[in-house]
Amino acid sequence: MTMRQDVHDELRARLHEAAEAHEPDRARILARIERGMAGQDRAAGHRASRPPLWGWARIVGATAAVAGMLAVGGYAVASAVKDDPPRPQTVAVSPPPVESPSATSRPPASPSATPGGSAGAEEEPAGPSSSPPSTAEPTPSAPPAVTLLPPNDDDDDGPLWSDGSIDPHSNDFWAQSNVTVRAKQEVTALTVQLRIAQTGGVSSTGAWRSLPEDDFTLTVTEQDGSLVYTWVLKEGRTLAAGEWVFAGQYDHDRGGRDAEDDSYVIAGEADGEERSLGGDFAVHDDDA
Missing domain, CATH: 2.60.40.1510 (ntegrin, alpha v. Chain A, domain 3)
Known part of the structure; x- marks a missing residue:
């Protein structure tokens, strides 16, 4: 019983992988449809007695048959793996674009005339300083001044x-x-x-x-x-x-x-x- 279960689990895993990897070859299907349509046009000249509607019916029938086979195959794979819990999906998210400093910096102020000078001097934009704030160390307090007492020999x-x-x-x-x-x-x-x-x-x-x-x-x-x-x-x-x-x-x-x-x-x-x-x-x- 264990061996059969293992075989069943392995088959289910392979079908699950095949279902995920399967991609219908749409280009090939469309090429077959186009070839069928071209063949019908060539045969129409030799067998004019066949009604045109019959050729379109064959094309529609072939397309329906291909779609039916794809649907049946997908249903069979889905039925085999329907008991498996869905795998956790990981989605890769690209980081947001980094804006250049020039896009966020403030534009320079327009030239203005100083009260007593000439116009045309541009005012520097105020911005964050690149140098770290200075931290002034506390100045140690000097010891109190001590006056030497005059010598005295009297005890x-x-x-x-x-x-x-x-x-x-x-x-x-x-x-x-x-x-x-x-x-x-x-x-x-x-x-x-x-x-x-x-x-x-x-x-x-x-x-x-x-x-x-x-x-x-x-x-x-x-x-x-x-x-x-x-x-x-x-x-x-x-x-x-x-x-x-x-x-x-x-x-x-x-x-x-x-x-x-x-x-x-x-x-x-x-x-x-x-x-x-x-x-x-x-x-x-x-x-x-």
Whole structure:
């Protein structure tokens, strides 16, 4: 049963392909009709007794027979493949024609006379720019200007006392310089400036203070051959009496670094008077 089914399916497929590929040879059919008509005209001279109507009847009959055979053949092929579902058809669609740029561009404006000049100058048509829009990069804001405070060798000024030291955790590649400020009463204004001499490879790696970060503005610059850290107490902020540390951290060339040229300066206000302190990073006695 399976073999017969396969044979039937194969026959049906071939008939289906033959039906799609079949194209009636119309030119050949018409040529046969014309030859038949010409033969009838030649025979009419020898057999005049045959009525002309009979010749036309033969032509019509031959045409009907050919049409009948084509119809029967098409019906047989259609009956054999009528159970097959129609194949999906693909239609090739040609792309739409591409218009040339000149067909869509705006024509140039007609010449017109300028208010104070001569006529005849053509105005350039406005069109899309071929260059991409410029995107201006934001200019980085410059750091606030820092004024170097004048050196001061006094580490004690009334209610304020100060000291400079190198943090013991410093090593052959990195160091931290500490400025300690001690106040005996409230401070209403304070600026701490730390200067690290450029002894080779000195570059900032950070800074911190033991007071709230939001109370101060920090600036790090390089001036006069030194790396300068400046902490400024914001306007309206005050500091209670106590002891605070301001630290600058930095890399340097390998080996023990000499801090002889490092210094710090402090300007503040306490007890209603301006105070000024300063010093270096040598060992100081705590005589406060």
